[in-house]
Amino acid sequence: MRIEEIPASPKKPKVTRVAAYARVSSDKDAAFHSLEAQTEYYQNYIAAHPDWELVAIYSDNGISSKTINEIAAILTSMGVLTPAGRTKWSVSTVRSILSNEKYKGEALLQKTFTVDYLTKEVRKNNGEVPSVRVRNSHEPIIEPEVFDRVQEILAESTKRRAKVRTKHPFAGRLICGDCGSFYGHKVWRLRSTGERYNVWYCNHKYDGDKACESPRLRDEEVKEAFEKMLQKYGDSNPVYTDERWNKLVESVKVCRGGHLIFTLTEDRVVKVTL
Numbered sequence: 498m499r500i501e502e503i504p505a506s507p508k509k510p511k512v513t514r515v516a517a518y519a520r521v522s523s524d525k526d527a528a529f530h531s532l533e534a535q536t537e538y539y540q541n542y543i544a545a546h547p548d549w550e551l552v553a554i555y556s557d558n559g560i561s562s563k564t565i566n567e568i569a570a571i572l573t574s575m576g577v578l579t580p581a582g583r584t585k586w587s588v589s590t591v592r593s594i595l596s597n598e599k600y601k602g603e604a605l606l607q608k609t610f611t612v613d614y615l616t617k618e619v620r621k622n623n624g625e626v627p628s629v630r631v632r633n634s635h636e637p638i639i640e641p642e643v644f645d646r647v648q649e650i651l652a653e654s655t656k657r658r659a660k661v662r663t664k665h666p667f668a669g670r671l672i673c674g675d676c677g678s679f680y681g682h683k684v685w686r687l688r689s690t691g692e693r694y695n696v697w698y699c700n701h702k703y704d705g706d707k708a709c710e711s712p713r714l715r716d717e718e719v720k721e722a723f724e725k726m727l728q729k730y731g732d733s734n735p736v737y738t739d740e741r742w743n744k745l746v747e748s749v750k751v752c753r754g755g756h757l758i759f760t761l762t763e764d765r766v767v768k769v770t771l
């Protein structure tokens with residue numbers, strides 16, 4: 498018998514990677530808030546924390562000048578990891594950080610609640626149980642006024658998005674598994690009964706050397722896939738509505754063989770087969 502001693506490995510200190518965002522406002526007291534002043538402030542602030550590592554300082558001249566999509570792309574290209582440790586930033590992750598009241602120095606307790614202690618089902622608290630807001634619970638890293646302005650902008654963009662979406666909930670959501678283009682729709686008419694229905698297929702189906710083999714889908718089939726996805730997700734009432742689709746679905750990749758890969762707004766991916 499041989500006994501091998503394995504020496505304890507020294508623990509690596511946990512390093513927090515930090516990125517800063519410098520913003521030049523058009524206010525009169527701009528001197529203190531100049532880009533240089535802010536950059537220097539962040540550099541010193543981050544240097545004062547030995548367990549922090551500065552990734553990058555991103556500067557911009559106004560909070561409204563970047564879309565969340567662009568912010569996500571910038572963070573991805575900077576190599577900043579998401580809170581879950583992933584390399585690709587999604588719109589929903591950026592949005593959830595922008596609307597997280599913790600950065601404003603507030604804590605909202607009881608954000609979720611347990612519906613059933615036996616099954617341990619936990620749900621988002623939309624007012625079913627009281628929640629508690631603790632102001633100044635810790636030092637804010639974003640000025641409350643900036644935070645509140647961001648919430649206004651987010652609400653405006655949600656409204657705008659809802660307006661655009663009134664065309665058709667599937668528009669700009671279905672993606673061809675063969676070439677990556679969006680699906681578009683045509684109205685088809687059954688010769689026998691005159692019945693009209695939407696058929697969705699790749700906008701560039703015939704553009705390549707070979708036609709994309711991603712399947713054509715009727716509205717009903719997309720809805721059916723959505724309901725299957727809800728079932729897989731453990732939803733207690735898996736029924737399609739435009740509202741639920743708009744709220745949940747970021748995109749759906751339609752692949753050969755009728756496999757549909759749903760990317761949900763909560764960063765979850767669910768695959769279903771028709």
Ligand SMILES: [Zn+2]
Pocket residue numbers: 673674675676677678699700701702709711
């Ligand atoms: Zn295609």
